[in-house]
Amino acid sequence: MDFDFTEEQVKFREKAREFAEREFSSEVARKFDREEKYPEEIRKKAYAEHVIDYSDPWKVLIAIEELCRQDAGLGISATVPYFGEEVIMLFGSDHLKEKYLQPVNEGKSLMGLAVTEPGGGSDVAGLKTTARKEGKNYIINGAKMFITNGSIADFFVMLVRTSEEEKRHHGLSAFVVESRFPGFKANKLKGKLGVRATDTAELELNNVVVPEENLIGEEGKGFYYIMTFFNISRIFVAGQGIGIAQGAFDRALSILRRKGKAYSEKEEIQFAVAEMATQIQAARLITYKAASYLFNFKPDPTITSMAKKYAAETAVFVAEKALEVTGVDGISSDLERFYRDAKILEIWEGTSEVEKLIISRNILKEAQ
């Protein structure tokens, strides 16, 4: 067993941390949080400085951690322009890879993933947006909800229903849908509790014509593609969780240090510090284990779901405890933003409830 990063990875982590500390100052983070604005310049800079290096998934995970550690809104914004890429990479045609992925990998365009629908959520197989074949095109109608990068992405990997006859999840297919296609409309959702620098929108699809070559893989296999993708992306969401937790912990320690020993040596405070540190350590290890399996092409969906669930809970737990131990000083500092940001992790990319069902079903299946 080996629990350490390579020297190269350690160096990369320092670089990502340095970038985040330099670019994500408290003032900048507060500004984007207040204004609910997507930080396009920061995204470009992170790309230009190779803080985002898609050639090595470990580096992606590390960058997510270190950037979210400084600020989740900015960190997620800078690392999410590729969101959904693996679906095309694994299942798309060469044409789609060349046309759509290349500009994304060059930092020139942004993409998104559009699965969830209004009133939908966890029940992916129950989605209602339809794609009807007409000649060499598909006509898409419906709506998507809570779509990250919704109002800024150039295109989306979108899951829609192509058949009403098949069993629920066999009737779904994935397409690349460009935002400039006529009939596509995005309404940015304002007023989120946290991660307010990230872009989130509701999409309306009104007779959007999509050429048949934009079908990803085979018709009817979209559900499977997306579930495969989630088993990848959940690891990166776990990375967000570790980052937020670590960032809240850093800030709590720094406030405690400032307050001095008489305050920080109280047992209640010390116990809380130990609880936070232990849970972060545990979340980190599960996440790295899931990542190690995935990045070595032997993914374990049970451990991946554990990582997502546990890291999300850890982010929420640590942000809460950090406020508790720092009190008035904490709540009037950046920590309050960490508290708001953390909560989304228990909701997106599979709520904690869904993760638990996945874990449990896999285990009860194995046990039989």
Next chain:
Amino acid sequence: MDFDFTEEQVKFREKAREFAEREFSSEVARKFDREEKYPEEIRKKAYAEHVIDYSDPWKVLIAIEELCRQDAGLGISATVPYFGEEVIMLFGSDHLKEKYLQPVNEGKSLMGLAVTEPGGGSDVAGLKTTARKEGKNYIINGAKMFITNGSIADFFVMLVRTSEEEKRHHGLSAFVVESRFPGFKANKLKGKLGVRATDTAELELNNVVVPEENLIGEEGKGFYYIMTFFNISRIFVAGQGIGIAQGAFDRALSILRRKGKAYSEKEEIQFAVAEMATQIQAARLITYKAASYLFNFKPDPTITSMAKKYAAETAVFVAEKALEVTGVDGISSDLERFYRDAKILEIWEGTSEVEKLIISRNILKEAQ
């Protein structure tokens, strides 16, 4: 990073599991629990079958896990005859190693560690048993409490006060004290909540004459030796925790399987299964990380304390949840014993409270 055991270790785990399943039947475990009897025959058998292999610390850890998974009382009894050995190994003279450790390693004699005193507990530096130098001997007076193997061990590594003048923990020294020395008396403690197959005693020391060559290392360094030892032994206690947790989980799953889908597919049950599995996974990883660092001679006391604390909590949490999900079936089965056994882990070898203080102090020190 690498999260997998070697093939040899996997095979050894199977062997240990096979031994435990064969020897620790429900009937045997219940009998020793009821009668509060140390299972001397089982200990010998485990030694003879090489389930206890002290040449490889990973194998010791694995054996502890697999044996406690089947039954904590028997599992700990079989793996604890060497308790305290590292103190002599690391700090003792060749004479002590030869005279005392060799028979232990050959399965011929049993040892124990005697640190805690009546009314003592976590405050090791405050202990009151004294050793007074007289010629070429030390004369020991005092009492020890909650001593594992207390009424069966042939000798003990005992921490006592050799100087009243030094700062509290600088006045402590470690000795090898044989149970056959005149003035030594052990009173077996009956009526423990759990791990009732293990032997626990109160020791009385009334003018016990110990030859000066039985001093381990240097006078006044005993506190340091014992703390170093705890940073090793805590990893094995964490292994007990993982074992108990996994064993309770196994039993819960088996009861759930017997009850059938209508019962086990309820969401409340599924959520509990997921919580248990995730926490066991996390406890395992922290423990293995701490072990990996220690076994590679770069111990990290913070992670070791995290492992002890987290694994102990996991054992208690899983035993409790296991009873919750299995209800009447569970409470009238072996699970009730796991529930009783688990609780000791939060108490011995450093209570969870002490572990938290260690973790927190190390972190707050680092952070400065």
Next chain:
Amino acid sequence: MDQDSYRMLRENVDEFCARNVEPVSLKMEREGMASDLAKKSGTQGFNAAIAAQSNGGSALDRESYLTILERAARSSPSFAMFLLMQNSIAGRILEAAGKTGEIGEIASGAKTATVEFLSLNESSSAEYSINVSNGKATGKLRNVIFPSADLIVFLHQDSLYLARGSDGTEPLPVLGFRGLGLGDVVFRDRPVEKLSENGGAKLIMDALKNAGREVSAVALGITGRSVDMAVEYSRVRKTFGRPLKDYEPVAFQLAGFKAQEEELRSMIFFSSVQDGYIKPLATDLARRATKIALQVHGGYGYLEDFGVEKFYRDSMTLSIYFGPSRSDMRNLSREVYGEESGVI
């Protein structure tokens, strides 16, 4: 009754327990409840506290009965469970069945009673193999609390039967309430009396449902005593030169539990909140409080002699025997939603 009378009752129970229960509490855990305690308790009117006076009962009001259970649980949860079984379960069922003679026997402590009810818990999958014909029972009852009781009420094909004694008991591992034990009960051509034709399960379920506040009172006593013991221990036990109570986590946690004990008490005794709301909170509190109480005692807490570990075992057992089982939670959900919910 006025407040002074309740106070006097409480003092009476405490005095009875100090004299007759505390001294044998550990022995009871190890060897089971001695029959003379039932008789002593009978002389106080505790065994048929809520039964009609005409049946030999004490016809106490709810608050009095709850007080007895709480105070009894502080000395010995096993003894409290004995009273709960005599009064809330067996007593109510036998009284409803018109068995006034048996109520009289229970009241005096001449006879002890139990009702097999764990088979009705949805978490139980133990299968019965009882056969009743010509007024005689043969077979085995599984998971009987207090299997050594003189009067055994059990269910067979939805009818209730009463057996006087058994033809042997087979003890099961028993986590809590060891004074009563847990075991399988064997009948061999045992004469039994039919108490009710059909609807037997409902009679038992109703008795259990009505016992919600009473179970909560037992949980309250367990909570209160275990926390009090921890508070006292933390005054005298020193570590690093200071009493445990000086450490924030010890003092704050125990103080927090005292607060919750008060909250639960006000809910059990003084509010009109329904039983269904109270029981899950009560058993949950008892479990959390006893765990901390044991932990505060350190290694000593792990020893039976110190008398705190039994609360840890009993609180868990109480929550399994009496809920919050999932059916309780479903009932509670139905109340909250005004319709079926929590069914998947």
Next chain:
Amino acid sequence: MDQDSYRMLRENVDEFCARNVEPVSLKMEREGMASDLAKKSGTQGFNAAIAAQSNGGSALDRESYLTILERAARSSPSFAMFLLMQNSIAGRILEAAGKTGEIGEIASGAKTATVEFLSLNESSSAEYSINVSNGKATGKLRNVIFPSADLIVFLHQDSLYLARGSDGTEPLPVLGFRGLGLGDVVFRDRPVEKLSENGGAKLIMDALKNAGREVSAVALGITGRSVDMAVEYSRVRKTFGRPLKDYEPVAFQLAGFKAQEEELRSMIFFSSVQDGYIKPLATDLARRATKIALQVHGGYGYLEDFGVEKFYRDSMTLSIYFGPSRSDMRNLSREVYGEESGVI
């Protein structure tokens, strides 16, 4: 007052909130509380609910005032916090200082008031740089809740002062009670009036201590409304073809929180348990309940529009602003132990 009167009062508050608070609740979160709401609330007698009638107050009894706070918090915790600040903190202090004129202004809503009190919290290390001489103040107050209030009571060298308005405010990141905001307050040669010579800190601490049940009532309202919203949402929102409420964990958790809400209510309104016991339990419950309520709403819960996330923010903020701070817990420990404890 009799039970009918309390019911009528509750209905009145609910009607007032439905008309005047609910519709502006979201706007209040985003832009702060509008001054006309203070005036409308004044016409109902809410702003000086417990002040003497001779001072323009409503002189309501405790249960009535607690009812107002609870019901107000259900619509807008910010509004409830406004009332708490006017009545329990500023009102009590100004009344004690004999500032009857100001009480009258507060009563009508013509003026709003705040008291800087977070500096007394042991978790605050913000340093003040206020200088008062010749009846004029210069410098900066840190961490003032509701910094835009017309009347600002603050502490300087253990004396209490009253300033009418300020020379600027500097907003701080504010997690909860956004209707009131949080910020630093700047004075530049601002005329101030001395309210008390010395003992000022004690006056504020006493007001805070006396507000324990009132803070708990706000927590109760937050708990109740957020759980009710989740219950309603779980009826209509479907997943996998079934309403959320059909799933055990959803129904059981929410039902469990309704039970705890009832428990807390019975403690706040109907028990004689001391405030020190109640507040930690109340704020803790609010935090746990609002987290689940948000989670049940899924992604929608994360949007301000749905009105549930504010409860999540406000409950946390309430527990920081008003405890259970460690000094509360120490007070509670002192009560339980009858001596100092929890000091290390």
